[in-house]
Amino acid sequence: MSNLLAARSLMAMSLGFHIIFAIIGMAMPLMMVIAEWRWLKTGDEVYLTIAKRWAKGTAIFFAVGAVTGTVLSFQLGLLWPKFMEFAGPIIGLAFSIEGFAFFTEAIFLGIYLYGWRKVSPHAHLAAGGVVALSGITSGVVVVLANGWMNTPRGFTMINGLPANIDPIAALLNPSGGLQALHMITAAFAATGFAVAGIHAFLLLRHPGNAFHQGALKIALAVGCVSALFQPLNGDFLAKQVAEYQPLKLAAFEGQVHTQKGAPFRLGGIWNSEKEAFDYIVEIPYALSLMLHMDPHGEVIGIKEFAKEIWPPIGVVRTAFQIMVGIGFFMMGMAVWAAWLAFKTRTLFQSKLFLKALVLSIPLGFIATEVGWVATEVGRQPWVVVGYLKTAQAVTPMPGISVSLIFFAGLYAFLAAIVIWLMWRHVTATPTQFEMQMKGSAHDRI
Structure with a gap:
């Protein structure tokens, strides 16, 4: 394995592992706060139980995310020194904000976990809000830095230096x-x-359980609203990619030749010998209509660009198609959930829907992973588009393959520990949890 491939594989593995904890860290605090807010508003002890259990789960994911995030920060400097030399002065502010948000999140998560009965109700709820806002801020500034790698701004080049x-x-x-x-x-x-999906699984085992019903309502509301908005902001993002990164968009959409009235394509396998897609289904004019609001709008094709800057087209196209397919499936699940909740009032009784939710547990994470594959691989061979290629940024240090094997084992171990902890956490019997909550009348804030 070449040094470049080993470095890219190690970075991809670390990012792919860390991103799971990052997105959970962005969303779980929000649901935790909603549960506490519902308890304060209704006085229903079920929501207090939900808030406390989700807070413990958030703490587990935060701890592992902190470890994997620290590993990533070292890998950026050790594996990609030329990138850090070039980009550090420009996007260093993003990582400074991310660090500040991380420490803020850690501090207020501690207040949230150990501040029950020690601070006022509104102060405790506000602490949870700060945790949620800090987690989102961390994710946003990192994505802004990644956006800069795709469309660099904020500097000029003088004598080969920013x-x-x-x-x-x-x-x-x-x-x-x-x-x-x-x-x-x-x-x-x-x-x-x-x-x-986890609470749907437990509801199938314990029908009518108020704890799992309340938790499912909150989680499903957050998931469904987001799933319905995702294709919309995805459409806006696609238009932006078409304007600023037409080669990446062409790889996403399987657009080989520049074309007016371009169709939207489904499926397809990239044939590198013919430089075309096989087994593809076309919807006439649809891509031009989506990108330009004009069925005859022009869409730039892959062959407009020099072959040496083509990304791995088959990988990019496949990853993008999987992401889009899962996105529309989740949107369909959201519509189904809304129908059951508001029209038939059988959300908790529909075993078919609950089983579909269980099957949906990994889908959002898979969509996120392949979405990042499409974004990052679609930028290749550049690490900073137009300025610095990935091959120029990698360290000359040998032996990266050894690190790749070591970290693969480490991440497998961490994943097993987290799965074991979370399984014990979410499947705690009602009796066990009721014992933890004994005396909850005295445990109010």
Whole structure:
């Protein structure tokens, strides 16, 4: 394995593992706060139980996310020194904000976990709100930095070096804002459906359980609202990609040749010998209509660009198709949930829907992973588009394959520990949890 491939594989594995904890850290605090707010509003002890259990789950994911995030920060410097030398002065502000948000989240999560009965109700709820806001802020600024890598702004090149640096302009790059919005809704949809699926599984085992019904309602509301908005902001993001990164958009959509009245394509397998897609289904004029609101609008094709800057087209196209397919499936689940909740009033009684929710548990995370594959691989061979190639940014240090094997084992171990802890946490019997909640009348804030 080449040094470049080993470094890219190690970074991809670390990011792919960390992103699960990052998106849960963005969404779980919000649901935790909603549960506490419902308890304060209604006085229903079920919501207090939900808030406390979700807070413990949030703490577990936060702890592991902190470890994997620290590993990533070291890997950025050790594996990609040329990237950090080039980009550090420009997007360093984003990582400074992310660090501040992380420490704020840690402090207020501690207050939330141990502040029951020690601070006022509104102060405790506010602490949870700060945890939620800090988690979202951490994710947003990192995505803004990634957006800068796709559409670099905020500097000029003088004698081969960045100068006249404006870190605010760098953060306000054309890609970052829409990418951040897409990431937030993806995090809420993935986590909401995953948590709803877990409680749906437990409802199938314990029908009528008030705890699981209340938890499912909150999680499903967060997941469904986000899933319904996701295709909309995805459409805005696609238009932005078409304007600023036409080669990536062409790879996403399987657009080989520049064409007016371009069709929307479903499926397809990239044939590198023919430089075309096989087994593809076309919907006439649909892509031009979506991108330009004009069925005869022009869409730039892959072959408009030099072959040496083509990304791995088959990987990018496949990842994008999986993401879109899962997104529409989750949107359909959201519509189904709304029908059952508001029209037939059988949300908790529909075993078919509850089983579908259980099957949906991993889908949002899979969509997020393949979405990042499409975004990052679609930028190749560039690490900073137009300025620095990935091959130029990698460290010359040998032996990265050994680190790849070590971290694969480490992440597998961490994943097993987290799954074991969360399984014990979510399947605690009602009796066990009621014992924990004994005397809850004296445990109010």
